Amino acid sequence: MMDAHEFVVCWKREKETLLRAFQDSSTESKVSSAIASLNLSQEHLITMNEILDTVLTDTFYSLLLGLDGEASIGGVQETYKIYDEQDRLISNCGEIEAAAWEQFYGEDEVQD
Numbered sequence: 001m002m003d004a005h006e007f008v009v010c011w012k013r014e015k016e017t018l019l020r021a022f023q024d025s026s027t028e029s030k031v032s033s034a035i036a037s038l039n040l041s042q043e044h045l046i047t048m049n050e051i052l053d054t055v056l057t058d059t060f061y062s063l064l065l066g067l068d069g070e071a072s073i074g075g076v077q078e079t080y081k082i083y084d085e086q087d088r089l090i091s092n093c094g095e096i097e098a099a100a101w102e103q104f105y106g107e108d109e110v111q112d
Helices: 006-022 030-037 042-067 095-104
Strands: none
Touching: 006 030, 006 042, 006 095, 030 042, 042 095
């Protein structure tokens, strides 16, 4: 059964998958193609990758907090209930926020 921690771990994996796709010019995504077209030096490419990582981390964290009712989504703040396919509640209010902080900003960013 999925709980808040596992839910967030899955979103962290999705963030890492996107980051790798953006960094890999062979994926032919619009982002990776645009980065490749810049012909960045190795130093600037490292900086670009750090920026992408930060943007994705902040975005995923903000989305998860919005779903948990701990932040607004498009200026509207309310609590949402997320259920699995068996109609079991995945999280009580605040559980996603705690798990998201641990996964995205916690000490040494937890890798699951």
